[in-house]
Amino acid sequence: MKKIAFIALSLIVFAGYSCKDTKKEKEQTDTNSTVKTEQYSIVKDSTKVSFVAYKTIEKKPVGGTFTKINITKSTTGSTAMEALNGTTFSIPVSSLFTNDATGTRDPKLLEFFFGVMKDTELISGVFKTEANNTCSIDITLNGETANIPLTFEATSDNSYTFNGVMDLKEWNALDAVASLNKACEVLHTGADGVSKTWSEVAVKAEVLLEKK
Known part of the structure; x- marks a missing residue:
């Protein structure tokens, strides 16, 4: 009889410790589940956008920037x-x-390039990422929207550089290219005596994010 009572007491004590361990593990799990992961967000006033256009048959680069970028969402x-x-x-x-x-260059670009397009007070766009870690931007220009695939690299923990190439024919903007070429005919004439303004433009964006 004493032996049976001892076994019963042992089972009760064991069960008590098991319940405490289970409760402790549950409390630890609940605590871990409430830990918030760090979230990234864009630093809105830090984004930089630049471009490189090309002139003459030798494809001489002409670089520029846009000094204001509005993050609308x-x-x-x-x-x-x-x-x-x-x-x-x-x-x-x-x-x-x-x-x-x-x-003289900026006024010519504004008048003879952007000035002959539709709805060109603003260039607008949306950034898109895919599951395979590729990204692109949809750009709206001259009343048209087209996509630019991007390559990217992390330049620091929270800073990224994106590069792409836009061909202005995708935005039906070849008339604007021809208008600019005519206005800059002498300056865009190469060694072959031909004036040329290329429709391809390299674009670059530098983006800073923060973690909280």
């Missing part, structure tokens, strides 16, 4: 790409700056 995410997905932006064309010492 942004999100957060557990990764940088997740946070950037769906980000929308607009760029006032009046913020064009090519650092031309003569002061």
Whole structure:
């Protein structure tokens, strides 16, 4: 009888410890589940956008920037790409700056290139990411929307650089290219005596994100 009572007492004590361990594990799991993961978000006033256009048959580069970029919609995410997905932006064309010492290039671009397009007060776009870690932007220009595939690299923990190439024929903007070429005919004439303005433009964006 004593032996049976001892066994019963042992089972009760064991069960008590098991319940305590289970409760402790549950409390630890609940605590871990409430830990928030860090979230990325874009630093809105830090984005930089630049471009390189080309002239003459030798394809001489002409670089420039847009000094104002408006982030019109942004999100957060557990990764940088997740946070950037769906980000929308607009760029006032009046913020064009090519650092031309003569002061004549920017007015020509605004008048003879952007000025002959439709709805060109702003260039607008949306950033898109895919499951395979590729990304692109949909750009609206001249009343048309087309996609630019992008390559990217992380330049620091929270800073990313994106590069792509837009062919202006995708935005039905070849008339604007021809208009600019005519206005800059002499300056865009190469060694072959032919004036040429290329429709391809390299675009670059530098984006800074923060973690919270």
